[in-house]
Amino acid sequence: MPDFATVDLLFAIAHHVLIFALAGVLAFEIGAVRPGMTDRDILRVARVDIWYGILAGAILVVGFSRAHFAAKGWDYYSANLFFWAKIATFALVGLLSIVPTIAIIRWRRALTANEASLPNIQDIAAVRRFLWAEAALFALIVSFAAAMARGFGVMAH
């Protein structure tokens, strides 16, 4: 069994690698979902979008494992306003991401049924708004993370 410092280090590494990977997926989707996207773009985005869900789930598991078993322990985080703000914002990102995922599945199905079927500009613009909103919230999450790690936002018991 590795010692506490090593477990903490491994969780921290996993947390950051997963978060960068999720940011990469989001950036890819913002780059690929744009007016003029082709059938190949739709198939590629549909494949990459599956990773969005996998990575978000892994971040949840690693994040809560960190909060419970590593870093400063659950008592520290559960009493921290910025921790809960971060979780709530992450949950909001998850909810927002449902809209692009449903649209992408719809586009892929339409393409399978009719190979000339492509999304219209309004549909693409709507999905892009959701993707950008998720990216903006990501910046907030990172800010909350830095604040909680430094002991800001301690709530009175």
Ligand code: HEM
């Ligand atoms: C369920 C989701 C999450 C949980 C439970 C969680 C939990 C944690 C914990 C326990 C730490 C250690 C803080 C410390 O050193 O005291 C941490 C650090 C961090 N988290 Fe998360 N996290 C989650 C999701 C995210 C997401 C989605 C992002 C980014 C978009 C993120 C960004 C960070 C960053 C940048 C740090 C390092 C903060 C610093 O040391 O300055 N986390 N997180």
